[in-house]
Amino acid sequence: MQKPERHIFICTSSRVNGQQKGFCHSKDGVAVMMKFMEEIKDRELGGEVFINNTGCFGICEKGPIVVVYPDNVWYGSVTPEDVEEILNKHIEGGNAVERLVI
Numbered sequence: 001m002q003k004p005e006r007h008i009f010i011c012t013s014s015r016v017n018g019q020q021k022g023f024c025h026s027k028d029g030v031a032v033m034m035k036f037m038e039e040i041k042d043r044e045l046g047g048e049v050f051i052n053n054t055g056c057f058g059i060c061e062k063g064p065i066v067v068v069y070p071d072n073v074w075y076g077s078v079t080p081e082d083v084e085e086i087l088n089k090h091i092e093g094g095n096a097v098e099r100l101v102i
Contacts, residue, residue, distance in 0.1 A: 004048055004050040005049065006048065006049050006050075006068055006069065006091060007051075007052070008036060008049060008050070008051045008052075008066060008069075008091075009052050009053075009054045009067040009068075010029060010032055010036060010052070010053050010064065010066050011064055011065040012024060012029040012030050012032075013026075013029060013056060014054065014055045022056060022060065023063045024063035024064040024065060027077075028064065028079060028080060029063065031080045032064050032066065032079065032080055032082075032083060033051070033053050034080075035080040035084075036051050036066075037051060039083055039084060039087050043087065043092075045087075054067075059102070062077060063076065064077070064078050064079075066078045068090060073090065073096045073101060074102050075097065075100040075101060075102065076100060076102035078100060082100060085097055
C-alpha cells in the first residue's frame with residue numbers, strides 16, 4: 001500500500017445514507033473537492049497527496065472546511081479559486097495559506 005505524504009479532507013456535507021446536503025454542500029464543497037481532484041491529477045501528485053470528502057466537522061459557519069494532514073492545518077471558507085493557492089503554497093511550498101487558516 002502506498003502511503004501519501006499528505007492527506008486532504010474536504011467537507012462536502014456527505015451523510016451516512018449517501019445524501020449530500022448541508023452548509024458545505026450549499027457553499028460549493030463539492031466544487032472544491034472537484035478542483036482538488038483536477039489539480040492533483042494535473043500536477044501528478046496522486047501518489048503523494050490523497051484526498052477524501054467528509055461529513056460535517058462541526059464548524060459549519062466556517063465552511064467549506066479543508067483539513068491537511070499530517071500538518072493538522074484547517075482551512076475555512078475555501079472556494080474553488082483557493083485550491084491552486086493551497087496546492088502551490090502549502091502542499092508544494094510547505095507554507096500554510098494564512099488567510100484561510102482557522
